[in-house]
Amino acid sequence: MSQQPILGFTIRPATVHDLPAVIALERGIAEAAHWPEQEYVAMLQTTPESSVQRRILLAERYGVLQGYAVAKVLRLAGEVNAELENLAVASSARRQGIGRALCEAVMDWCRECEAGEVALEVRIGNAAAIQLYQQAGFRRTALRRGYYLQPPEDALLMKLLLQQE
Numbered sequence: 001m002s003q004q005p006i007l008g009f010t011i012r013p014a015t016v017h018d019l020p021a022v023i024a025l026e027r028g029i030a031e032a033a034h035w036p037e038q039e040y041v042a043m044l045q046t047t048p049e050s051s052v053q054r055r056i057l058l059a060e061r062y063g064v065l066q067g068y069a070v071a072k073v074l075r076l077a078g079e080v081n082a083e084l085e086n087l088a089v090a091s092s093a094r095r096q097g098i099g100r101a102l103c104e105a106v107m108d109w110c111r112e113c114e115a116g117e118v119a120l121e122v123r124i125g126n127a128a129a130i131q132l133y134q135q136a137g138f139r140r141t142a143l144r145r146g147y148y149l150q151p152p153e154d155a156l157l158m159k160l161l162l163q164q165e
């Protein structure tokens with residue numbers, strides 16, 4: 001994916017050199033999923049031949065990280081399914097379309113991987129994220145009681161069927 005200016009910011013896949021900035025942003029956003037550094041390194045080591053592929057997408061403005069998304073594609077028994085695992089935007093950069101653009105970039109990558117659908121889980125109380133996902137076309141599919149800890153909360157499961165273009 002090449003760098004494309006979208007509303008003053010660009011979106012591109014991360015490399016290992018980007019991880020310190022991603023981790024610094026992630027650590028400052030309580031609602032984001034938190035992973036150890038080795039997990040991020042492993043994500044960047046998946047190849048198109050792996051049964052599980054991961055991609056970290058970055059949104060930058062003037063080279064400064066504003067937000068990121070993490071997606072996974074799983075190939076199993078002839079089916080290709082995808083998951084949006086994480087999406088986070090710096091609090092100073094919210095409501096400028098960055099979350100939506102990252103979500104769309106994830107969907108584009110999932111389509112490239114020929115995934116039929118994208119699934120995600122979100123805390124039931126995370127109204128901002130749920131609103132964004134609904135606007136992006138995700139539909140509520142189930143409620144998973146007590147899924148999250150610290151603080152305990154139910155998870156809303158959402159799914160988007162991808163149309164191949």
Ligand SMILES: CC(C)(COP(=O)(O)OP(=O)(O)OC[C@H]1O[C@@H](n2cnc3c(N)ncnc32)[C@H](O)[C@@H]1OP(=O)(O)O)[C@@H](O)C(=O)NCCC(=O)NCCS
Nearest residue numbers: 031087088089094095096097098099100122128129131132
């Ligand atoms: C959720 C999050 C990624 C949204 O990012 P963002 O860049 O502010 O989102 P966008 O500007 O692209 O907003 C797209 C749409 O989402 C909805 N939305 C975003 N923030 C919202 C809020 N605080 N309240 C209500 N709706 C909101 C709106 O419908 C918005 O469209 P609009 O601005 O035209 O009304 C951001 O708030 C965030 O990083 N939150 C913390 C991390 C998190 O909760 N991640 C999700 C984990 S599952």
